[in-house]
Amino acid sequence: MKMKNKRMPFIAFEGLDGSGLTTQASRLRDWLSSKGYEVYLTKEPTDGLIGSLIRGVLRKELVIDAETLALLFAADRMLHTKNIIKLLDEGVIVITDRYRLSSYAFQSIEVDLDWLKKINEKALTPDLTFIIDTPPLICMRRIQKQRFHVELYEELEKLEKIHAIYRKLAEEESNTFLIDGNRPVEAVSSDIFDRVKESALLEGLE
Ligand SMILES: Nc1ncnc2c1ncn2[C@@H]1O[C@H](COP(=O)(O)OP(=O)(O)O)[C@@H](O)[C@H]1O
Ligand SMILES: [Mg+2]
Secondary structure (H helix, E strand, C coil): CCCCCCCCEEEEEEEECCHHHHHHHHHHHHHHCCCCCCEEEEEEECCCCHHHHHHHHHHHCCCHHHHHHHHHHHHHHHHHHHHHHHHEEEEEEEEEEEEEHHHHHHCCCCCHHHHHHHCCCCCCCCCCCCCCEHHHHHHHHHHHCCCCCCCCCCCHHHHHHHHHHHHHHHCCCCEEEEEECCCCCCHHHHHHHHHHEEEEEEEECC
């Protein structure tokens, strides 16, 4: 299904690691595909050159200061934005697993939020953002089942702070919905699908 001469919706998923972002982003992709839409699922950091550099920093293989890391995220996002716009204009719905709010939430602990907003101001604002709200302790438990190494942002105290910032952003940012992620996968998805239907961005979603 395609809407002629119209830029398709751009949808972002945000939240802590382990909150269910990848699970929910893929479920939304599958659901929209089943309705006949062409959907592209992407993520940040990207798989590009700058994204790979960022992953190295998150894995603590590379040490840089917080401001430089913030600029790397913004640069990765700028490249990402150009690709996203191209796809949207070609009639493809784009869903991203993390976007601008990740920079605000994770990095404003160490870096001034207004400056973060400034360096990210040219990034395309999503038509819908879902913040999956899952308690930090639950996120950590889910992650520990999956992974052995602990990434940079995974200490509980820090996660509590980031969680609180996400909740605040849910109130401040436009078209942004806080979704209770501490429920069965299907219940979380069902909320998200309802929000997409209510947004009236797409036709034929019953
Ligand atoms: N609603 C849920 N309830 C219980 N476990 C979940 C739920 N959503 C995801 N998980 C599990 O938690 C882990 C992390 O999920 P994932 O979607 O990869 O999170 P993220 O991408 O946010 O890090 C996975 O093992 C996944 O199967
Ligand atoms: Mg993930």
